[in-house]
Every structure is written in structure tokens, then in C-alpha cells.
Amino acid sequence: MRGAPGRGGAQRPLTALHWTGGVAMIARPKLGAYKARARFMRRKIVAGNWKMHGSRAANAPLVEAILAGVTSERMSCVICPPHIYLHDTWRVLRGGVVALGAQDLCAEAVGAYTGEVSGAMLKDVGCTYTLVGHSERRTLFGESSALAARKFAAALSVGLIPILCVGEQLSDREAGRTEGIVGSQLEAVTQLSGVQALGGAVIAYEPVWAIGTGRTATPEQAQEVHAFIRQRVAAEDAKIAAGLRILYGGSVKAGNARDIFAMPDVDGGLIGGASLKADEFLAIVAAA
Numbered sequence: 422m423r424g425a426p427g428r429g430g431a432q433r434p435l436t437a438l439h440w441t442g443g444v445a446m447i448a449r450p451k452l453g454a455y456k457a458r459a460r461f462m463r464r465k466i467v468a469g470n471w472k473m474h475g476s477r478a479a480n481a482p483l484v485e486a487i488l489a490g491v492t493s494e495r496m497s498c499v500i501c502p503p504h505i506y507l508h509d510t511w512r513v514l515r516g517g518v519v520a521l522g523a524q525d526l527c528a529e530a531v532g533a534y535t536g537e538v539s540g541a542m543l544k545d546v547g548c549t550y551t552l553v554g555h556s557e558r559r560t561l562f563g564e565s566s567a568l569a570a571r572k573f574a575a576a577l578s579v580g581l582i583p584i585l586c587v588g589e590q591l592s593d594r595e596a597g598r599t600e601g602i603v604g605s606q607l608e609a610v611t612q613l614s615g616v617q618a619l620g621g622a623v624i625a626y627e628p629v630w631a632i633g634t635g636r637t638a639t640p641e642q643a644q645e646v647h648a649f650i651r652q653r654v655a656a657e658d659a660k661i662a663a664g665l666r667i668l669y670g671g672s673v674k675a676g677n678a679r680d681i682f683a684m685p686d687v688d689g690g691l692i693g694g695a696s697l698k699a700d701e702f703l704a705i706v707a708a709a
């Protein structure tokens with residue numbers, strides 16, 4: 422049954438794993454052709470991260486409006502409400518083309534972890550995706566890259582698609598450490614789970630200085646880091662890298678989404694503030 426909790430959520434996600442199977446059928450393509458084809462086949466994702474916003478009264482019309490506005494499966498649309506509203510949201514989304522995602526999960530599978538929510542529970546209430554290692558988790562709640570890597574593994578182990586968030590602070594960028602920081606956040610995951618694990622995942626590059634600040638990275642700044650991430654992964658596995666969806670996040674709005682999404686290594690966006698207004702979010706979805 423389509424859309425049942427625990428069975429992939431509200432839509433059948435086109436994961437990198439699915440389509441890299443298609444790419445594998447191409448007999449030894451030249452690198453340029455391979456990359457061009459891969460880009461064409463990477464279905465864009467727009468994911469809304471509501472953070473700690475919402476109420477039952479406010480969520481209902483927002484979810485209804487998003488569901489009514491997203492009618493095609495040419496791209497993937499995901500919304501990530503707070504845990505407490507996940508199941509309510511799934512009840513509205515089920516059977517439609519908008520998928521449900523969580524904002525975080527526990528690295529442990531089950532047990533005496535007061536206040537935590539496991540990946541299996543998220544699956545159980547209809548989630549297809551979960552954010553992992555969002556910068557607010559890292560900076561405000563002291564989550565290390567090692568913990569994010571364990572959460573990433575926990576998500577995959579129950580069949581959730583992790584959206585791994587990476588990104589540098591402004592001071593890192595100014596000191597020329599962007600690639601070092603992003604590379605080490607990525608490496609924590611690949612060391613624990615192996616690079617092949619990225620075949621079932623999504624990455625979100627979110628420069629911390631652009632989150633909630635209204636100061637977005639330029640399309641070129643985003644592209645530079647996205648290309649770095651893809652090359653980093655390609656050094657270990659070119660096929661996984663070619664299929665990997667890399668989202669940009671940080672003050673994406675209806676007015677700047679199209680230019681950012683047009684960059685060759687940008688495969689959509691992770692949207693915070695602008696995902697709380699249906700019209701704005703749907704305009705971003707339309708730009709993908």
C-alpha cells in the first residue's frame with residue numbers, strides 16, 4: 422500500500438540507489454557524458470525544515486496548501502515538522518506526492534534514553550527522510566560529527582533516507598577552512614558507514630552564516646562547495662558521487678531559489694523560514 426507508515430512514507434522516493442542502477446547499465450561512458458547524464462537523472466528535492474515552529478491549528482492549513490500545490494513527481498518535496506506533529510502531518514500527506522521527514526533522530530535503536538525518538542519510531546509514524554547533523558543541533562546542542570555519523574547510520578539501518586547537513590561557520594570561511602570543515606563532517610560519516618552509504622542518502626550544504634540570517638550564499642559560492650563535496654565523494658566512488666543529491670540551505674527564498682538551483686551541482690534546497698509560508702514554499706518548489 423502506497424503511503425503506509427513504515428513503508429516508505431507518502432511517496433516512493435527516488436533514491437540515488439534506485440537510479441544509479443540505471444547509470445550502471447551505460448557501458449563505460451566518457452566522464453563528461455557520464456556527469457551530464459547523471460545530472461539529468463538526479464531528481465531535485467526541496468525539503469522544508471519547520472524547526473520549532475507550528476501548532477496543530479497553524480499546521481493544518483499549511484500542510485493542506487502545500488499538498489494542494491505540489492501535484493507532480495518531477496521533483497521530490499519533503500516537509501519536516503517537529504516530532505510531535507509528524508503523525509498528524511502524515512495523516513494529511515498520505516497517498517500524495519509530498520513526503521514526510523523528521524528533523525533529528527536518536528543514534529540508539531531502543532532503550533532507556535529519556536526524551537529521545539528512534540529511527541524506527543519515525544518510520545512507524547510515516548517518515549521517509551530525516552535530517553541529520555543540522556547546524557543548530559551541532560552548535561546549540563553540542564552534537565559532534567561523530568554523533569551525527571552514528572545518527573546517519575541509525576537512520577539508514579531502519580530504511581530512512583538521511584539528509585546529512587554540513588557547513589562551515591563564518592569564521593571558518595574567512596579563515597579559508599570551508600573545505601576542511603565540510604570535508605571532515607563528511608568523512609565522519611564515510612568512515613563509519615562507508616562511502617556506499619551515501620547512495621541511500623542526501624547531503625545538504627548549509628553555510629552556518631547563511632542560516633536564518635537573510636544572507637544567502639551566492640549561487641557561485643554554493644556551487645563551489647557542492648562541487649567540492651561531489652569531487653570528495655568521487656575520489657572514493659565516482660558512481661555514488663554522480664548520483665548524490667546535494668541540497669543548498671541558508672536563506673533560500675522564492676526570489677533567489679531559481680538561480681541557486683540552476684547551478685550544476687545544486688540538486689535542490691533545504692528551506693527553513695520560507696517553508697512556513699505556503700505561497701513562498703510552493704514558489705521555491707516550482708523553481709526546482
Ligand code: PGA
Nearest residue numbers: 632633671672692693694
Ligand atoms: P533558513 O534555514 O532557510 O531559515 O535560513 C535553513 C535551515 O536551517 O535548514
